[in-house]
Amino acid sequence: MILALRALGVGDLATAVPALRALRVAYPGRELVLATPAWLGPLVELVGGVDRLLPTEGLDRLERLAGPVEVAVNLHGRGPDSHRLLAATRPGRLLAFANADVGHVDGPPWDDDEHEVARWCRLLAAYGIPADPTDLDLRRPEPGDVPTGVTVLHPGSKIVAKRWPAVRYAALAGELTARGHRVVLTGSAGEREIGARVAADAGLPPDAVLAGRTDLGRLAALVAGARLVISGDTGVAHLATGYRVASVVLFGPVPPSRWGPPPERRRHRVLWAGPGVWPGWDGVGSHPAMAALAVDEVLAAVDEVERVVRADRAVAA
Numbered sequence: 001m002i003l004a005l006r007a008l009g010v011g012d013l014a015t016a017v018p019a020l021r022a023l024r025v026a027y028p029g030r031e032l033v034l035a036t037p038a039w040l041g042p043l044v045e046l047v048g049g050v051d052r053l054l055p056t057e058g059l060d061r062l063e064r065l066a067g068p069v070e071v072a073v074n075l076h077g078r079g080p081d082s083h084r085l086l087a088a089t090r091p092g093r094l095l096a097f098a099n100a101d102v103g104h105v106d107g108p109p110w111d112d113d114e115h116e117v118a119r120w121c122r123l124l125a126a127y128g129i130p131a132d133p134t135d136l137d138l139r140r141p142e143p144g145d146v147p148t149g150v151t152v153l154h155p156g157s158k159i160v161a162k163r164w165p166a167v168r169y170a171a172l173a174g175e176l177t178a179r180g181h182r183v184v185l186t187g188s189a190g191e192r193e194i195g196a197r198v199a200a201d202a203g204l205p206p207d208a209v210l211a212g213r214t215d216l217g218r219l220a221a222l223v224a225g226a227r228l229v230i231s232g233d234t235g236v237a238h239l240a241t242g243y244r245v246a247s248v249v250l251f252g253p254v255p256p257s258r259w260g261p262p263p264e265r266r267r268h269r270v271l272w273a274g275p276g277v278w279p280g281w282d283g284v285g286s287h288p289a290m291a292a293l294a295v296d297e298v299l300a301a302v303d304e305v306e307r308v309v310r311a312d313r314a315v316a317a
Contacts, residue, residue, distance in 0.1 A: 019123070033050075108122060
C-alpha cells in the first residue's frame, strides 16, 4: 500500500494533483490510498488514480489500515505532526520534507516561498519520482442539473482576510449582468448570507444564490461548464484552473506566486496589490491588499480573459 496524506481542503487537493498522479505512475501495481477528509470524495474521483480514500480530519489519528504501508508520503506539510502521524503506520519508507524534530533528515528542505504545486513535485523528485507540475486538469463531471454557461462569483472564503468586500462583488455582479452575463453566487452554507446580500444589492433574483445548495460534485460540474469564474484565493479558483475555465482571481495577503494559476494557462488572470505596507489594519475583515483592488480592475481583467477565450475558439475553428 502507498499512503499519501493531504488532510486539507479543495484548493490543497487540487494543487497536489500532479504529485498524486506521479505516485500512481511510480507505483502502478500498488494500492494508492489518500488520507483526506471524506467530504472531498467527489473531487478525489475527479483527480483519478486514487484507489481508496481514507477519511481523515486533521492530524489527530488515522483510521486503522487494512494492510502494511510500503511507502508513506507526506503531501500535507513540513511536520512535525504530519510526519508523526504517518510514522505511526510504521511504513517501509517515509517520503517527506526534512524535519530534525522527528528525526527525518533525508528529505529535501522546506521553502516557505515556493509555489504549492511545485513544492510537492520537488519533494517527489528528491526521491527519484518525476512529477509534471502542469498536470492539473481534472476529469469533467456530468453536468446534471446545474446551469451551464454562467458566470460564477464566489465572494466567500474560510479566511475572512482573503475576502474582497461584498459591496464590490455586488457592483461587479451588476455590471456583468448588464453586459449579458448570467451571474450566480457560490459558497458554503455558512456563506449563504454573504451571497444573498451580494445578490440583493446587485438586483439578482434569489435563485442566483447557489451558496449552500451545491455539494462538491455539483460545484465542480458548475465550474466545469461555466463561462467565467471570479473569486478570491480559494478552492473554486483551483477548480477553474483544473477545467481551464476563464477566471479572475483576487489575491491578498498571500501572493499569487505561492497559490496562483500557472502562467502558461492564458485563460486565467490574477490581481494583487502587492505586499505593500498596510499600517493601521486591525486584522478584522478584508485585508487592505484585497480592499485595494477596484471593480474597474476586475472588469478589465474579465475583458482580457474573454479575449483569450475568443481567440482560442477562432484558432480551433
